[in-house]
Amino acid sequence: MQAGALLVTFLRRGGADVELLEDILTSDGRPGEGPGSTTGDSRAISRFVARTGGGLHHVAVRVDDIEAGLDGLRKVGVGLLDDHGCPGSRRSRIAFADRRTTGGLVLHLVQR
Structure with a gap:
């Protein structure tokens, strides 16, 4: 599901949920179209990935x-x-x- 500037995927197994987030900015740096207001969240995710190379947030x-x-x-x-x-x-x-x-x-x- 797209939520503002993030592509969000939820996985559920038993009592555990895993949420995968992918920053999906357009080529000119604007958020992709879609519901939600997650641009601020995606910027935090982008900064984390730039700093650590990705992984567990x-x-x-x-x-x-x-x-x-x-x-x-x-x-x-x-x-x-x-x-x-x-x-x-x-x-x-x-x-x-x-x-x-x-x-x-x-x-x-x-x-x-």
Whole structure:
């Protein structure tokens, strides 16, 4: 599925989801046509790929209650980029931990 400037593919096996993202800018650097507003996200993905050569970007953990998940991370000293759940893809609520406090891992909470 195309979402703004990203081509997004979801794979599900058992209880695990894998989301593959591909930056799909036009030859003149403009986002491709399509639903969604992911140009900012794709720029982050593009910067990551330019810096690291691609690979694993982040790990998402499904939670029943995103606010409780964020509170749990705060209690154990994990820094947060999001104070509350934000709208995400597929009608989810999402939030990110600060990788400077997770040993470099980008941790992404998802409530569906």
